[in-house]
Amino acid sequence: MKTIEIDDELYQYIASKTEFIGESASDILRRLLAANSELSAAAVKSKIVESTVAAQTEAETTDVEIADEVQEETLLVEDVAEQKTLTSCQNIFDLINKEELAMERGAVGRFLNILGNLHRVHPKQFSAVLDIRGRDRLYFAQSEEELLATGSSSKPKQIPDSDYWVITNSNTTKKKLMLTDVAQVLGYNNEQAESIRDFL
The missing domain is CATH 1.20.1380.10 (Replication modulator SeqA, C-terminal DNA-binding domain)
Structure with a gap:
């Protein structure tokens, strides 16, 4: 086992994270680091999910924008056709x-x-x-x-x-x-x- 020196403030922090009597500083640090890495993994997953959702939302928005543009163009074409019909249906x-x-x-x-x-x-x-x-x-x-x-x-x-x-x-x-x-x-x-x- 290796010995490392830490300042009093850090020692106090590690001691405050003790979950049961007799838990060693190494166990506490190992648990904290594992939790931290899980948090990091969770953060990475969260970021991936966020980017995926953002990409889907952007794609959906683009699809909606394209659909809106197509609908507007369709309406314009229908308006022109209707105008032609009105012209041809003149009295x-x-x-x-x-x-x-x-x-x-x-x-x-x-x-x-x-x-x-x-x-x-x-x-x-x-x-x-x-x-x-x-x-x-x-x-x-x-x-x-x-x-x-x-x-x-x-x-x-x-x-x-x-x-x-x-x-x-x-x-x-x-x-x-x-x-x-x-x-x-x-x-x-x-x-x-x-x-x-x-x-x-």
Whole structure:
């Protein structure tokens, strides 16, 4: 056994840690050092746990931030889509410009302008106009050739900004009837259809 010298203050500290009568200074020191190393091990474990929790929290926070960013971008995309939908669901009466109609050359120009605006408002439903026809004659088609095949004097014209064609050789009364039919197949009620017809 080795002998070491310690000051009185340290000796008093060691003596105060005695747990039972007869416990030697070596036993007390061994116990204190073991406890201290356990504390150190516990402290290390605690630090590891703290870092792991901090890393998880940071990862979760990052995930939440990313999810928030994705959600914000999704909302922006949805807002843009909704705006486009609102634009495409505008009312025909908001688009028709009476001054612009008045500047059109005759009934054919006004007729095409009104049909073009109806197509702008209802691009997806507009194909329903293909079912509007006379007894032996097409009024609407997706090509000039289709209309010419049912009558050489039909004077087909393309509806502005669309893939649809319409005959234009009919009189104004017939054009008004065609506009009424178009409005009705696009879902307008009778009163609205008459208002659209009256733009001609």
